[in-house]
Amino acid sequence: MLECGDITKIYTTGSIQTEVLKHVSFTVETGEFVAIMGPSGSGKSTLMNILGCLDIPTSGSYFLDTHDVSKMNDNELAKVRNTKIGFVFQSFNLLRRANVIRNVALPLVYAGIKKGERIIQAQHALELSAFPKEFWYYLPNQLSGGMMQRVAIARALVNNPALILADEPTGNLDTKTGEAVLDTFQDLHEKYQRTIILITHELYVAEHAGRIITIRDGVLVDDSRVKNRRRVQNNTI
Amino acid sequence: MRLFDLLEETCVTLLSNKVRSSLTILGIVIGIASVIAMISIGQGAKMSIQSSIQGLGSNLLTVMPGVIQPGRGLVSSGRGSGQTLKNEDAEKLKDLSGVSYVSPEFQRRFQITSQTGTNTNSTVTGGMSEYEQVRNITIDKGTFFNDGHNRSMAKVAVLGPTVAKDLFGEDEVLGKTIRINRINFRVIGVMKEKGSSGFFNPDDMIIIPLSTMQKILAGTDFLSTIALTVADKEQMPFVQEQATELLKERHRVAEPDFSIISQADILGTLSQVTTTFTLFLASIAGISLLVGGIGIMNMMLTAVTERTREIGLRKAIGARRRNITMQFLSESMMLTLIGGIVGILLGWLIASSVSRFAGIATAVSPQSVILAFGVSAIIGIVFGYYPAKRAAGLNPIDALRYE
Numbered sequence: 001m002l003e004c005g006d007i008t009k010i011y012t013t014g015s016i017q018t019e020v021l022k023h024v025s026f027t028v029e030t031g032e033f034v035a036i037m038g039p040s041g042s043g044k045s046t047l048m049n050i051l052g053c054l055d056i057p058t059s060g061s062y063f064l065d066t067h068d069v070s071k072m073n074d075n076e077l078a079k080v081r082n083t084k085i086g087f088v089f090q091s092f093n094l095l096r097r098a099n100v101i102r103n104v105a106l107p108l109v110y111a112g113i114k115k116g117e118r119i120i121q122a123q124h125a126l127e128l129s130a131f132p133k134e135f136w137y138y139l140p141n142q143l144s145g146g147m148m149q150r151v152a153i154a155r156a157l158v159n160n161p162a163l164i165l166a167d168e169p170t171g172n173l174d175t176k177t178g179e180a181v182l183d184t185f186q187d188l189h190e191k192y193q194r195t196i197i198l199i200t201h202e203l204y205v206a207e208h209a210g211r212i213i214t215i216r217d218g219v220l221v222d223d224s225r226v227k228n229r230r231r232v233q234n235n236t237i
Numbered sequence: 238m239r240l241f242d243l244l245e246e247t248c249v250t251l252l253s254n255k256v257r258s259s260l261t262i263l264g265i266v267i268g269i270a271s272v273i274a275m276i277s278i279g280q281g282a283k284m285s286i287q288s289s290i291q292g293l294g295s296n297l298l299t300v301m302p303g304v305i306q307p308g309r310g311l312v313s314s315g316r317g318s319g320q321t322l323k324n325e326d327a328e329k330l331k332d333l334s335g336v337s338y339v340s341p342e343f344q345r346r347f348q349i350t351s352q353t354g355t356n357t358n359s360t361v362t363g364g365m366s367e368y369e370q371v372r373n374i375t376i377d378k379g380t381f382f383n384d385g386h387n388r389s390m391a392k393v394a395v396l397g398p399t400v401a402k403d404l405f406g407e408d409e410v411l412g413k414t415i416r417i418n419r420i421n422f423r424v425i426g427v428m429k430e431k432g433s434s435g436f437f438n439p440d441d442m443i444i445i446p447l448s449t450m451q452k453i454l455a456g457t458d459f460l461s462t463i464a465l466t467v468a469d470k471e472q473m474p475f476v477q478e479q480a481t482e483l484l485k486e487r488h489r490v491a492e493p494d495f496s497i498i499s500q501a502d503i504l505g506t507l508s509q510v511t512t513t514f515t516l517f518l519a520s521i522a523g524i525s526l527l528v529g530g531i532g533i534m535n536m537m538l539t540a541v542t543e544r545t546r547e548i549g550l551r552k553a554i555g556a557r558r559r560n561i562t563m564q565f566l567s568e569s570m571m572l573t574l575i576g577g578i579v580g581i582l583l584g585w586l587i588a589s590s591v592s593r594f595a596g597i598a599t600a601v602s603p604q605s606v607i608l609a610f611g612v613s614a615i616i617g618i619v620f621g622y623y624p625a626k627r628a629a630g631l632n633p634i635d636a637l638r639y640e
Contacts, residue, residue, distance in 0.1 A: 049634050052553070054552075054553060054633050054634050055634060074557070074558060075557050075558070078552070078555050078556065078557045078558075079555065081552075081553060081554065081555045082554065082555020083555070087553050087554065089550075089637065091546075093546060093547075093549075093550040093637065095547060095550075096253075097249060097250070097253040098249070106551075106554060107554040107555055109238060109239075109242050109246075110238055110551075110554065110555040110556050110557075110560060111555065112238060112239060114239075115241075115242070155554070159555075
C-alpha cells in the first residue's frame with residue numbers, strides 16, 4: 001500500500017548540505033497501525049512530510065496506493081493530499097470561526113463536493129471518531145482539547161483516505177485525554193481497518209500501535225512488531 | 238472549489254473581523270465618494286457655464302480692441318484699454334453679408350446711487366437698441382430704450398435685476414431716478430433675471446444709450462466691444478473672416494489690432510478651465526482612494542500573517558495555490574466592492590446636498606459611476622494581489638509550524 005524505497009532528503013542552506021534522511025526503506029500494508037519513533041532532530045518530521053506528500057524526497061521512490069509521489073508537482077501533490085491522506089496535528093489546527101461540522105467538511109470543499117453531501121459525510125466522520133452529537137454546531141474554542149482532537153480526527157477521516165497520518169496527536173493533551181484519543185485510533189484500526197501512521201517521540205505512545213519504526217540521525221535503526229501492545233482501559237474523555 | 242463556497246468563506250472571514258473590515262471599507266468609501274462628488278461638482282459647473290453662455294446669445298461674434306493671445310483667455314485681454322474700435326466700424330460691419338444685428342457697446346464701471354441714499358458699484362454699458370436682440374435681453378418691467386433715445390442722448394437707464402434690488406429693494410423701480418457719476422438718469426425698464434454663470438453675473442449691470450454713455454458719461458468716441466449676430470450658424474467662420482478683413486482695411490494695419498471671438502471660443506476656453514478644475518479636484522480625491530487601497534493591502538498583509546497556520550492547514554488538506562490566491566483576492570475584492578457601492582451612494586448624496594444647500598449645480602454622470610466602480614475593482618485586485626500571492630506561495634510545512 002505504502003512503499004518507501006531508498007529515500008534520501010538533503011536540505012541545502014547556502015553552501016551547506018544537510019542530509020536529513022539517509023536511504024530509508026520500508027513498506028506499510030493496508031490496515032496496519034505503525035508508529036514512527038525517534039528523538040527530536042532524528043528526521044522523523046521530514047519523513048512525515050514526505051509520507052504526507054507535503055514534500056518530495058531528494059532521491060528514492062515513494063509509492064502511495066500505487067501512485068509514484070516522488071516525482072509529482074505542487075498541484076498533483078495537493079490532489080493526493082486531498083483524496084488519499086488525512087492529517088491529525090499536534091495543535092489540532094481547527095478554524096476558529098467555523099463550527100465543528102464546517103471544520104470537518106473543509107477537505108471536501110477543495111474536492112468540489114456540494115454542500116449537502118459534505119454535511120452528510122462530515123456527520124458520518126464525526127460518528128466514526130466518537131464525537132458526541134450535541135456538540136456538532138459548537139465552535140472549536142468552546143471545546144476541550146480532547147474534543148478538538150476528535151474533530152481533527154473526523155476531519156482526517158472525512159475524505160475516506162487511504163492513509164491517516166498523525167503527528168504527535170497526544171502532544172498537547174494530558175495523559176487521560178491522550179489515552180482516549182489513542183483509543184480512537186485503535187478503534188479505527190481494529191473496527192474499520194484503517195491504515196494509520198503515528199509519529200511520536202514517546203515510547204509509551206508508540207506502544208499503542210502494532211509496529212514501531214525507529215529512526216535516529218536520519219537512519220532507520222529498528223523496525224519491529226510490538227509484543228505487549230498497550231490497551232486503553234477507560235476511554236471516556 | 239465551487240464559487241459559492243468561495244463567497245461563503247469570504248463572507249464568514251470578513252464578518253468574523255467586523256471592526257477591521259468596516260474600517261478598511263471606510264477608507265475605500267471615502268475615496269470613491271470624494272471622487273464621485275468632485276467629478277460631479279466639476280461637471281455640474283461645466284454644464285451650467287455652457288448653458289448660461291448659450292443663454293447669452295448664440296451665433297454671436299464679439300469684436301474687441303487689442304490682441305488676445307491664444308490660450309491666455311479673456312482675462313488678459315485688457316478690455317477697454319485699446320482705443321481702436323470706432324462707431325463707424327460698427328456701421329460698416331452692418332453691411333457685411335450674413336450679419337443680422339450689430340451692437341456697438343462701451344462699458345465702464347461707475348458708482349451708482351439712488352435718491353434714497355443706497356449705492357452700488359456696477360458695470361454700465363452703453364448700447365444701441367440692437368443690444369436687446371444681440372444680447373438676448375428680456376425685459377421684465379417697462380421697456381428697453383429705442384433709437385430715438387440714442388439720437389437725443391436721453392438720460393434713461395435699463396437696470397439688471399441685481400442692481401434694481403441693490404438700489405431699491407422690493408420697491409417700485411420704474412420712473413425712479415438714479416445717479417450715475419453724479420448725473421441723473423430715469424429708470425425705464427428692468428431686465429429679467431438670467432442667473433449667474435459662476436464667473437460673471439449678467440444681472441449685475443445697467444444699460445444706457447450709447448450716445449449718452451460716450452458723450453456725457455465717459456467723454457470718448459471709441460467702443461469697448463462690437464457684438465454682432467450671424468443669421469446662419471454655418472456662416473460664422475466666413476463672417477468672422479470677412480469682418481477681420483474689413484476692420485484690418487479700415488484700421489490700415491497688416492496684423493489685426495483687434496480680436497474677434499466667437500461663442501465657440503469662449504465656450505472652449507471656459508470648458509478648458511472647468512476640465513482642469515475637475516481634473517484637479519478628482520486627482521485630490523484620487524489620492525484618498527489610493528490611501529484607501531493601501532489600507533486594503535495593509536489589512537490583507539496582516540491577515541496573511543495572522544492566518545499563516547490556517548493557510549498551512551488548507552494546503553495540507555488539499556488546497557491548491559490557486560485556491561489560496563482566489564480566497565485572499567476575493568476578500569480584498571469584496572471589501573472594495575462594498576466600499577465602491579457605499580461610496581457611490583455617499584458621493585451621490587454629497588453631490589445632491591451640495592447642489593441643494595450650496596446652490597452649486599452638480600451632475601453625477603453614469604461615466605463617473607462606472608469609472609469609480611472600475612477603479613475600486615482594480616484597487617481590490619492590485620492591492621490584494623501581492624498579499625494573495627504571498628499567502629499562496631507559503632510552504633505548507635513552514636506555515637503549519639508558524640507560531
